[in-house]
Amino acid sequence: MKTYPTINECRGYVAAQLMQHDATAERHTYPTITISRQAGARGRSIAHELQKSLNAESPNTYVPWGLFDENLVQQVLEDNDLPAELEKFMPESTVSELESSINEILGRHPSLWSLFEKTTSTIVRLSRMGHCIIVGRAGNVITHGMRNVLRVRLIGNEVNRIYRMVHAHGMTEKGAKEFVHDEDVARRKYMKQHFNCDIDDPQTYDLVINTDHISDDCVVNMLIEGTKHLK
Numbered sequence: 001m002k003t004y005p006t007i008n009e010c011r012g013y014v015a016a017q018l019m020q021h022d023a024t025a026e027r028h029t030y031p032t033i034t035i036s037r038q039a040g041a042r043g044r045s046i047a048h049e050l051q052k053s054l055n056a057e058s059p060n061t062y063v064p065w066g067l068f069d070e071n072l073v074q075q076v077l078e079d080n081d082l083p084a085e086l087e088k089f090m091p092e093s094t095v096s097e098l099e100s101s102i103n104e105i106l107g108r109h110p111s112l113w114s115l116f117e118k119t120t121s122t123i124v125r126l127s128r129m130g131h132c133i134i135v136g137r138a139g140n141v142i143t144h145g146m147r148n149v150l151r152v153r154l155i156g157n158e159v160n161r162i163y164r165m166v167h168a169h170g171m172t173e174k175g176a177k178e179f180v181h182d183e184d185v186a187r188r189k190y191m192k193q194h195f196n197c198d199i200d201d202p203q204t205y206d207l208v209i210n211t212d213h214i215s216d217d218c219v220v221n222m223l224i225e226g227t228k229h230l231k
Helices: 007-023 043-057 071-079 084-089 097-105 112-129 158-169 173-195 216-227
Strands: 032-037 066-068 132-135 149-155 207-210
Touching: 032 043, 032 112, 032 216, 043 066, 043 132, 043 216, 112 132, 149 216, 158 173, 207 216
Parallel strands: 032 132, 032 149, 066 132, 149 207
Antiparallel strands: none
8 A cells, every 4th residue: 555655746746836936926935844753653644644635625726735755765866866776875864984985985876965965955945845745854954944844743652653563564562662763763863963953852843743642633633724824
């Protein structure tokens, strides 16, 4: 079952944005939502439902809402005319600097810093265009100061998050515990390495939502309402 949009759907979003930009002399600024999430806090399912709800709420809007999750890396590579095989060097974590240096010397891929800069540039461009949901990749920090962006953090009790991974994704309890721990550590390192920022600092978000006892629909409604009050 598809859980996030394909790169082809995202191309359609970008194309619509460009056409809208060309068609209006004074372009309207659309809202953007960035979602930071702990592993197992239902970030992906909430983002997917959010996109569907936003598009259903405004069916006559020329520019649809785009969702950039795992496909964000593909968009970065396409924006910069880079080969698809570079995707494996762009996890939302820290790649070994030694491995990166060796591969860079051998000419296998650009430097980690170069790939990071390109990712940041794509996030800024998409956020400025608006009507997009960006999951992960420090979107909340990169878009700091953009008044059209709602920055959200989804969290939950570790026991509950492990339970979700077991029952929603068929993991063993041991595997789920390791996955949740490793993902949280990797995302924390990514923020610290690139921005010297604590991913859990509530001041870097507009909303921090504990999803333990709140349904996806309730979270989605909160975020939709939040976009209406951006200023």
